[in-house]
Amino acid sequence: MFNIIKKLEKIIKIRKKKMNFKKSYIASVLYRKNNYILRKISEEVLELILESKDYKKKKKKKFIIYECADLIFHILILLSKFNISFKDILNELKKRKNISGIKEKKNRK
């Protein structure tokens, strides 16, 4: 199921090394300054919110799926900047298994 995530992480790593920002979208995002990736993520979140709100009107899940995929893709690029892998995120979620969100929040440091 998460093979595609692993593949994307590999591609991002390669793009990070070979910064061909004219040919690669990933490289172009990593190359740009002024917190470009952070702005992209907030843009993708907004697009996801708008599509979710529009669901009542459009009655099509595919637009929510598109925006969610864009968001996850950009999150992977952000994580790569900190050398954090998606597995680290999954491990964090595993740690929270069977712990109520209310209790987990109280225990956060």
Ligand SMILES: N=c1c2ncn([C@@H]3O[C@H](COP(=O)(O)OP(=O)(O)OP(=O)(O)O)[C@@H](O)[C@H]3O)c2ncn1[C@@H]1O[C@H](COP(=O)(O)O)[C@@H](O)[C@H]1O
């Ligand atoms: N999965 C993706 C992927 N998902 C989304 N995107 C891009 O993310 C962008 C989404 O941003 P927007 O919706 O805001 O689109 P936009 O308006 O064109 O973007 P801006 O002009 O605002 O920056 C689009 O340009 C999409 O093409 C992706 N680009 C690349 N990949 C994967 O990454 C691989 C390597 O890509 P390159 O680095 O371009 O070779 C590809 O082979 C794909 O497998």
